[in-house]
Amino acid sequence: METSELKAELEKLHPASFGWALSCCRRNAAEAEEVLQTVYLKILQHKAVFRGESKLQTWLFAVIRKTAISERRKQWLRTLVPGTTPEATSELESDFERTEMQRRFQQALAKLPARQRETLHLIFYQDLSLSEAAEVMNISVGSARRHYERGKKRLRATVDREGVEYGIDWNRKENSSAVL
Amino acid sequence: MELTGTEKRIQALFSELSLEDRSRTPHFAHLWTRAQATKPSRVLSKSLAVSAAVVVLAVAFSFVIWSTSITQNALNIAPVEIPTTASPQLAAVTDTPPPVQHPKRIARRPRQTEGPVINDAALLSRWQSPTSSFMESPSSVRLNSLPELNQSAKDLESFLKESNQ
Numbered sequence: 001m002e003t004s005e006l007k008a009e010l011e012k013l014h015p016a017s018f019g020w021a022l023s024c025c026r027r028n029a030a031e032a033e034e035v036l037q038t039v040y041l042k043i044l045q046h047k048a049v050f051r052g053e054s055k056l057q058t059w060l061f062a063v064i065r066k067t068a069i070s071e072r073r074k075q076w077l078r079t080l081v082p083g084t085t086p087e088a089t090s091e092l093e094s095d096f097e098r099t100e101m102q103r104r105f106q107q108a109l110a111k112l113p114a115r116q117r118e119t120l121h122l123i124f125y126q127d128l129s130l131s132e133a134a135e136v137m138n139i140s141v142g143s144a145r146r147h148y149e150r151g152k153k154r155l156r157a158t159v160d161r162e163g164v165e166y167g168i169d170w171n172r173k174e175n176s177s178a179v180l
Numbered sequence: 181m182e183l184t185g186t187e188k189r190i191q192a193l194f195s196e197l198s199l200e201d202r203s204r205t206p207h208f209a210h211l212w213t214r215a216q217a218t219k220p221s222r223v224l225s226k227s228l229a230v231s232a233a234v235v236v237l238a239v240a241f242s243f244v245i246w247s248t249s250i251t252q253n254a255l256n257i258a259p260v261e262i263p264t265t266a267s268p269q270l271a272a273v274t275d276t277p278p279p280v281q282h283p284k285r286i287a288r289r290p291r292q293t294e295g296p297v298i299n300d301a302a303l304l305s306r307w308q309s310p311t312s313s314f315m316e317s318p319s320s321v322r323l324n325s326l327p328e329l330n331q332s333a334k335d336l337e338s339f340l341k342e343s344n345q
Contacts, residue, residue, distance in 0.1 A: 007212065014208040019201045033206055040215035102200070105193045124187070124194040156186065 001050060006043065009056055016126055020061050023121040024068035026110065035068045042067070054135060061136040108155055116151030119144055
């Protein structure tokens with residue numbers, strides 16, 4: 001794929017990419033921006049090359065995820081150096097005016113294990129299938145399904161414990177096989 | 181993908197989150213140009229790091245070579261022949277053999293800890309003053325033979341007079 005063509009495709013995916021980067025960076029906008037810029041740099045330097053083996057979106061999301069993990073590792077190493085102050089890892093209490101429900105929802109989401117949160121994000125936010133989510137996370141479809149089910153269950157449990165009123169009938173019967 | 185009940189509600193919350201995220205998404209062009217701008221500097225910094233690593237490795241390698249050559253020199257000191265200041269004539273006269281250095285001691289490899297100390301001591305013991313030749317008597321050259329034990333005192337005096345003349 002030509003660079004100009006790839007650039008156009010990346011531009012189309014940019015908002016979704018930023019949303020995914022935000023999820024990978026625990027909702028830290030500055031960190032997500034840095035990660036996304038690093039990803040674009042990797043693409044420009046041909047360190048990350050799209051070979052057409054999968055959808056561009058899943059490939060890009062996998063690159064974003066790997067970059068976010070490595071950036072987080074670097075940040076953790078920086079905190080070990082004496083004299084450096086650890087940066088805020090979350091922007092849950094940002095200046096954005098969000099509803100109480102949304103705030104609680106994000107809090108509950110932040111409490112989930114990373115894999116579960118990522119699976120839920122890819123399926124509900126990015127509208128990917130379970131197999132695509134598994135590809136992004138470099139895990140099997142079975143594992144992705146397990147993370148999805150557990151994440152959903154835990155999200156509901158956390159929300160219930162905090163007494164959040166979603167107006168949702170959580171006990172309503174659902175078809176779990178409908179995901180694929 | 182067909183969603184039901186809980187899933188639909190969760191998706192609604194995620195959709196709300198998505199809308200919020202879109203409002204704070206930075207412009208693509210902004211990030212892209214920033215990535216392009218940082219491209220050379222990052223490459224430069226990487227090349228700098230590589231060259232620094234090469235220099236450090238070269239210095240370390242040369243230091244290792246230098247230190248090994250120093251230790252080898254210290255261990256392989258050959259027994260230095262002590263230059264005899266006396267003339268060959270005198271050497272022929274004297275019956276006593278020159279001081280023989282014990283080859284075993286020299287050949288024996290010193291312990292690693294005592295090595296430098298022993299080497300220093302050996303070097304010091306072999307040292308000779310550059311002015312030691314001035315200490316020789318000029319008459320010593322003329323001594324062809326030594327007086328024997330039964331030689332009379334007169335003979336000895338005459339011998340000494342001759343040698344002084």
